[in-house]
Amino acid sequence: MVILMLGAQGTGKGTVAGLLSESLGWPQISTGDIFRKNIKEETPLGIEANQYISKGQLVPDEITVPMVVDRLNEPDAQAGAILDGFPRNIAQAEKLDEILAEKGKKVDLVINLTSPKDEIIERILNRRVCSNQACKTTYNLTMHPPVKEGICDKCGAELVQRQDDSDEQAIKNRLDIYDEKTLPLVEFYDKKGVLCTEEISEKTGRLGKDVADDILKKINQ
Numbered sequence: 001m002v003i004l005m006l007g008a009q010g011t012g013k014g015t016v017a018g019l020l021s022e023s024l025g026w027p028q029i030s031t032g033d034i035f036r037k038n039i040k041e042e043t044p045l046g047i048e049a050n051q052y053i054s055k056g057q058l059v060p061d062e063i064t065v066p067m068v069v070d071r072l073n074e075p076d077a078q079a080g081a082i083l084d085g086f087p088r089n090i091a092q093a094e095k096l097d098e099i100l101a102e103k104g105k106k107v108d109l110v111i112n113l114t115s116p117k118d119e120i121i122e123r124i125l126n127r128r129v130c131s132n133q134a135c136k137t138t139y140n141l142t143m144h145p146p147v148k149e150g151i152c153d154k155c156g157a158e159l160v161q162r163q164d165d166s167d168e169q170a171i172k173n174r175l176d177i178y179d180e181k182t183l184p185l186v187e188f189y190d191k192k193g194v195l196c197t198e199e200i201s202e203k204t205g206r207l208g209k210d211v212a213d214d215i216l217k218k219i220n221q
């Protein structure tokens with residue numbers, strides 16, 4: 001089964017995808033995480049991608065698509081996968097349909113997360129992630145802080161702020177790009193009848209865990 005996470009940065013995609021991945025035993029494939037790992041290791045892919053990511057721009061499809069194809073071909077992604085951050089535009093979505101069709105698969109469920117814009121910016125600025133690549137647990141300094149400041153509750157590694165999360169201008173660029181390039185995917189998947197839209201908001205008290213629980217109930221029905 002192939003599940004996609006849609007939604008602007010800071011809506012809780014990573015959190016929901018992580019919870020689904022843990023329960024279903026399928027990998028969470030986050031293009032942003034793959035890029036960040038390559039940036040940290042200073043690979044040629046990382047150096048090239050960072051030119052775009054540091055400015056809040058999308059990495060070109062010629063770089064992103066082959067990277068996702070390789071990841072989807074790995075053995076752990078054969079039973080199911082949760083794509084988080086891909087596709088980001090219609091061209092990538094069409095390419096994904098082609099790649100999956102070659103394997104006799106399709107996109108089965110698209111979880112579209114929304115959140116009020118003021119909450120999104122606040123959440124991104126307060127986001128901290130575990131620096132241990134095998135853990136990558138996400139925290140929020142106000143909503144979901146770690147027990148010990150700066151340390152991951154799960155694995156004890158240091159918590160860090162993503163470079164592109166600390167720059168308000170880069171955050172705004174990413175949100176504008178989302179509206180322009182990625183939002184059309186909502187209609188694209190709605191037409192295919194696979195879209196499930198959920199709002200995550202502190203105001204209503206419906207958080208990532210509630211959404212993940214409901215989706216798991218639907219999948220396991």
Ligand code: AMP
Nearest residue numbers: 031032053057058059064085086087088
């Ligand atoms: P994310 O962790 O999903 O917020 O991604 C961080 C950054 O990586 C984005 O702001 C983009 O610059 C880049 N990125 C992630 N996924 C994609 C994608 N599917 N296409 C192009 N760029 C991407």
